[in-house]
Amino acid sequence: MDPTFPITLTVNGTEMVREVPVRQTLADFLRQTLGLTATHVGCEHGVCGACTVRIDGRIARACLTFAIQCDGAAIETLEGMAESGKIADLQQAFHRRNALQCGFCTSGMLVTAAQLLEENPRPSREEIREIISGNYCRCTGYHAIVDAVEETAEARAKSEPEGAR
Amino acid sequence: MKASAFDYARVESLEEVFALFAEYGDEARIIAGGQTLVPAMAMRVAAPALLIDISRLEALQGIARNGDRLRIGAFTRYVELQHSPLVAEAAPLLHRAIPLIAHEAIRSRGTFGGSLANADPASEMPACALALEAVMVIANAEGERRVAAADFFQGLYQTALEPGDVLVAVEIPVAQDGMQGVIEELVRRQGDYAMVGLAATGKAANGMLSGPRFVFFGVGDRPVLATKAAEALADGPISPEHIAEAQAALAQDFTPLGDIHCSPATKAHLARVLLGRVVSRLLEHR
């Protein structure tokens, strides 16, 4: 069987020590070892974006990193973001707008869009399309996803008190 | 699609790297951001016996200005380059090139040095390095040496790096006053490798370009400096005729290699179009 090495990392705010097979990707580690199956595997060569998670605060492909490289890192998956409640409005906008069909790309889309909205609170439709241009969706044609992200940005802008930004 | 088994070492000093290379030879490979190597391993195109993780090598980190040189650690991730005011000021071409590399989720992990060492002829970074006359700082057990970008890229995925070498940093001459950097790509989809790309530097004044460097990528087995095209633009204010001459001169600079989506003839045509557009952009900047 494969040799394993221990790593210490934080996943969705919980610090943990785990033995990982050296050749296991972060995506497989999250899915198989931790049961965090929101992170989907669509291509395993870094193109489709279904496995997008945040590593140390920035979106990254979980299939393009071996778990062992994540020793000391802080990983955030859709499960963690959803449970924290901080993207509830974004999730609701996706739901209201039917910005998902089969749901396989959805985790990666949400994780990606969440970072965009943190860094650029009022993105144009083109900017939204640009940031999700690394996330493949075969079902929606993207239009509804762009709508949902745009609606969330507008709603957040309205709910912020005057001069808060 | 799972990688073959391998050993793994996370190193904290260059000496450790040299020792591991001495032990494993070319069975060892350095992993930096891994954005190219990991998928190659998943497809089993690459199957190193040992991965040397250099992410904690201090010697490879950081962006600093030393006089007229900008020193960028080889392990600097694209996202750090993108957000570095130093890079934006001292190497505007590099700053403009970063958003063209793949997608945000790749740029958060991929590294400058990784791209250079990989030497993909369709990538932006090798072309920028050549356009900027960057110098590679390379270390091995014997010591340190410097190799100019023009000598560093030697062929398809081939560089001046020898077995046992580590690319430590890249030194780039700080852009002098008025020196512009422009990069343009012709892509079918955002973030794709360009059908043809062009990274250029030069100083524009009074409708003239001084010291332009045009480096094409996606056209051959390495980034190509188009010297004949630059010569055609050397005398006096640039007219449409000059540009046409420069475009024609490209045929002497290189004959493109085709790929699965573009024939050599298409690439040659697109290179001419791109040259015209980039010259106009350089002139607009002044």
Place this chain on the structure above:
Amino acid sequence: MSAEGKAIRPAATGYIGQPVPRPNARRLLEGRGRYTDDMVLNRMLHVAFVRSPYAHARILAIDTEAARAVPGVAAVVTGRDIAEICQPWVGVLGHFPGLKSAPQYPLAVERSCWQGEPVVAIAAETRAIAEDACEKVLVEWEELPAVVDMQTALAPETPVIHEELGDNLAFGLELKAGSPEDAFAKTAVVVEETFSFGRHTGVTLEPRSLIADFEPGERRLTVHHATQTPYQMQDVYARHFGLDEEKVRVVAPDVGGSFGLKLHVYGEEMATCALSILLGRPVKFVADRLESFLTDIHARDHQVRARMAVSAEGEILAMDVEDVTGIGPYSVYPRTSAVEGNQAIRLMGGPYRMPNYHGVLKVVFQNKTPTCQYRAVGHPIACGVTEGLVDMAARRLNLDPLEIRRRNVVTAEMYPHTSPTGYFFERLSHEECIAKIEAMMNYSSLREEQARLREQGIYRGIGFATFIEITNPGPAFYGVGGARVSSQDGCVMKLEPSGRVRCSVSVTEQGQGTETVMAQIAATHLGVKLDSVTVLTGDTQATPYGGATWASRGAGIGGMTVLRAAQALRGKLLELAGIILQRGPETLDLREGVIVEADTGMARMDLAELGRIAYFRPDTLPPDFHPDLTVARHYVPQGLPFAFTNGIQASHLELDPETGLVRLLDHWVVEDCGTILNPLLVDEQVRGGVVQGLGAALFEECLYNEAGQMINGSLADYLLPMASEMPDIHVDHVSTPTQFTPLGAKGVGEAGTAGAAAAVMNAVNDALAPFQVSLAQMPFTPERILRALGKIPSS
């Protein structure tokens, strides 16, 4: 009786037509979807395959010894090993006379016939170990000449792939109506072109996946399978492995996209089941992306020589087409690979009054990945050819492209109407759709802007595509040909003791919103609140038998099963309420989950109370009264072999004549799917479908070299439509409900894909018109555009 006392008015249309968001989407938004690969079973093994590196090669020897010795490997099996427990299959059906194919095995036995065909299967503790072991298998090959070019597949010097079949012609068909020769001889204008449609593939984001779990004691096989058609697969597994049908259970959990590619029989799936049967352990197969490109069905790959006869007034008089399509080395089982070609040549000219037609189809074998049904089967071919010729005719006659369509579409007074190829149209709405899209896109000012920009050297194009779409297929599609593919569907509806309703249906969900629409129909026709209905799909053990989801049939046919079940259960509930309330059931009504007096709307009791009495206190009911609180109803499509929808699409784009790059600016669709059950879902079906068509127009193409090797089989090299290049897509509707069902819904899954590529083609050619050149080969790559423009030499 908590509900007593308040009055409830009858609902007009209930939940039909409401933009109800999908309740089951919430789970997916939390990352709590459960796809096949998310499941882990005890002692589960993982399978990987050794594949043919050649397009065509004979297997001389296979040495598996070293692979067997890899620690963690449980089994290594070859084609011969599996053939002992699995019957081969032949993808032919009786209603395609002359269609032929060769027996196909899960793993190649003597020869491989395409690059990527599975040859050896290895089950191991992990997928990585299975792949390690694959590298240790030694196969000795003798490479054979490959049939690559479909245009020469029938030439005498081309080798025959399956000698016993005599030649490489899988299927041929000729159709003729009216007097096309006369029309072409006498008419003023004949336009002609050869249209090429690239080979592409479905690329569901979730790859094909299954876990086969065989229990040897009772010989039960449970397959957790990312499939559109659980019942069809139950039948296939039972027959080909010799199992009792009722002991085969196929469960489709969340399915990550299907688009037609997840209903065919694939060797890997059969081999995975075989391994589970041989080992008595669960075995998982999840195709990796490289395997997907080589083994998921491909589609299209048509070349059509076509001409159209048009009068001086722009009246379409005749079409004459010859379609050659390459389907790979086998006709795919069980639906066959003749369907796309068959539909393509029958759909030609479909929206128009054209009286004369001649069509020839040649479906040929080649050594490439098999092709079969993928979203909008045949439609983009027929639409591309027809609409391309219509625009050529308009240009020749100096007619506006919308005007020539207006002059030729089948008009309102002509329905019902039968096309020259025998398709029957109950009632379509071409004229209304044309009028609507013209207004919606502000056509005249768009043309003005186009003219203005051309003077500045900016080349924009506007293109239209009128289309028809086949939906709601009945037994005419497969059953009459002998396929065990159900065209009927079923619904079981149950009142829970709490007064809530559970509905099990045979149509399935892959994200299009099936469960939501079924709940809307159930709530409306039963008379309960939407949130009190739960819908279950995708489990052959828990749902009635049916055809499931393909060919835009879920809403129209599945919806009728629910409507019938809801009406039946409502009758039973009112009967029961009448007994409890000691009134005639006809004086009662069920509204919002409450039994009310029909005339006043006065609430009498809610369904929870009814459930309590019926389930727990039936002793209070009259003797010999047995309340039926579960009903089952099935539905067989009536009146038509299949239905038709229609619509029109428009593309607006900008073409850079220097680079050949095309930027899509806007896309409009007006379509008519009959009754719109849920506009939110319908619009997204249209948009998603459009983008698959835009992919075909600009990006997607499986590229092969002369040796029959696919050279772009990765997600980096096979270009899919991504967000940055896609336009906003504006959707509107005309609604002409079918009179054959009380629901009136016709289906909408393929409308977008049917016409989008043709609209782009016409827009590209509109943009190129000032240069007097045009293109008819999809996808419209920069290189092809530059070549047409003469910027680079033609190849």
